[in-house]
Amino acid sequence: xxxxxxxxxxxxxxxxxxxxxxxxxxxxxxxxxxxxxxxxxxxxxxxxxxxxxxxxxxxxxxxxxxxxxxxxxxxxxxxxxxxxxxxxxxxxxxxxxxxxxxxxxxxxxxxxxxxxx
Amino acid sequence: xxxxxxxxxxxxxxxxxxxxxxxxxxxxxxxxxxxxxxxxxxxxxxxxxxxxxxxxxxxxxxxxxxxxxxxxxxxxxxxxxxxxxxxxxxxxxxxxxxxxxxxxxxxxxxxx
Numbered sequence: 001x002x003x004x005x006x007x008x009x010x011x012x013x014x015x016x017x018x019x020x021x022x023x024x025x026x027x028x029x030x031x032x033x034x035x036x037x038x039x040x041x042x043x044x045x046x047x048x049x050x051x052x053x054x055x056x057x058x059x060x061x062x063x064x065x066x067x068x069x070x071x072x073x074x075x076x077x078x079x080x081x082x083x084x085x086x087x088x089x090x091x092x093x094x095x096x097x098x099x100x101x102x103x104x105x106x107x108x109x110x111x112x113x114x115x116x117x
Numbered sequence: 118x119x120x121x122x123x124x125x126x127x128x129x130x131x132x133x134x135x136x137x138x139x140x141x142x143x144x145x146x147x148x149x150x151x152x153x154x155x156x157x158x159x160x161x162x163x164x165x166x167x168x169x170x171x172x173x174x175x176x177x178x179x180x181x182x183x184x185x186x187x188x189x190x191x192x193x194x195x196x197x198x199x200x201x202x203x204x205x206x207x208x209x210x211x212x213x214x215x216x217x218x219x220x221x222x223x224x225x226x227x228x229x
Contacts, residue, residue, distance in 0.1 A: 004159075031215060042121075042205055042219030043160070056214015088158065094215065105151065106217060110159040 002027070004093050004109030012115045013081050021076045021112045025093030031055075032074040033106060034066055037088040049074055078114075086116045119144045123206050123220035131228050134196050138223045140206030141188040150182055150189050151217065153205040160205055163191070196227045 005024045013019055025032050031050040035043035045058040049068035063079045072093075078085055092106040120143045130136055142150065149167045153160035164173045166182035166189060173180050177196075182189045193200055203224050207217040 033215065033217075035217075035219075040221070042207070042221050043217075044219070045214070045216045048214040048216065050215070056216055058216070090158075090160070092217075104215070105162055105165050106215070107162060108153070108160045113158075 004091055004107055006089075006091050006109040006112050008112060009110065010113045010115075012117065014117050015081055015083060017081050017116075018077065018079050019081060019114060021078075021089050021091075021114075022073065023076070023091030023093075023109060024073045025091075026107060029093040029095050029107075030072055031094045031096065031104075032068055032072065033092045033094075034074070034076045035090040035092065035108075036060070037090055037111070039087075043090055046076070081116045083116050086114060088113050119208070119210070119218045121206055121208050121218050121220040123204075123223050125223060126221065127224045127226075129226045129228065130196060132196060132198060134227075135192065135194045136196060136225065138191040138193075138204050138206075138225070139188065140190070140220055142206075142208045142218075142220075143187065144208045144210060144218055146210045147184070147208060149209045151207045151209065152180055152189075152191050153207065155203040155205055155222070156201075163204075193225075198227045198229055201225060201227045 033048040034046040037043040047066045048056040052068045068074045088111045090111045091109045094104045124139045152163040164180045169184040203222040206220045
């Protein structure tokens with residue numbers, strides 16, 4: 001089975017532009033989460049989507065938005081890019097949702113490296 | 118505010134040595150603690166721990182959780198150059214989003 005896939009692998013944008021990152025979860029997984037990892041730091045939670053609904057949002061500005069499609073793939077959109085948005089954007093998928101009473105592991109994709117100039 | 122702290126931040130050892138990586142946490146509604154290995158991009162899953170005192174083992178790697186003292190350790194014995202990576206500790210919460218709170222990672226370098 002294929003793991004979590006993300007596209008593109010690398011992206012270079014200029015300040016003020018908009019970017020869309022894509023993620024396909026492991027087959028059968030219904031939950032997708034997005035994380036931002038700045039160089040030298042651990043990943044920081046941005047969003048979680050489960051069954052196409054937003055289940056959580058981290059401490060990120062409204063320039064960040066996401067959605068999940070009926071096939072459980074997901075997009076992360078960032079508007080009005082700033083230099084500080086340069087980071088590795090990681091997508092993670094899991095089969096179920098913790099609040100449903102299950103213990104579940106999140107599996108990460110290879111990430112999209114975004115550079116804002 | 119939820120906090121996960123890893124130590125040391127960086128560690129350089131020789132091949133064959135044994136290393137211990139530390140992770141302490143202050144997280145409300147704790148559900149589980151996870152260890153990941155990050156070599157280039159994708160963090161790869163190593164262990165999930167939910168119960169105190171029960172060691173999880175995979176080859177030369179092992180980990181244990183202490184929910185009373187709020188910490189976990191990751192041990193790697195007979196280290197190899199392929200163990201060089203950043204090791205991330207993350208804590209999952211019981212309620213709300215299925216959010217992982219990560220530490221800053223430990224960069225482990227194994228010299229031949």
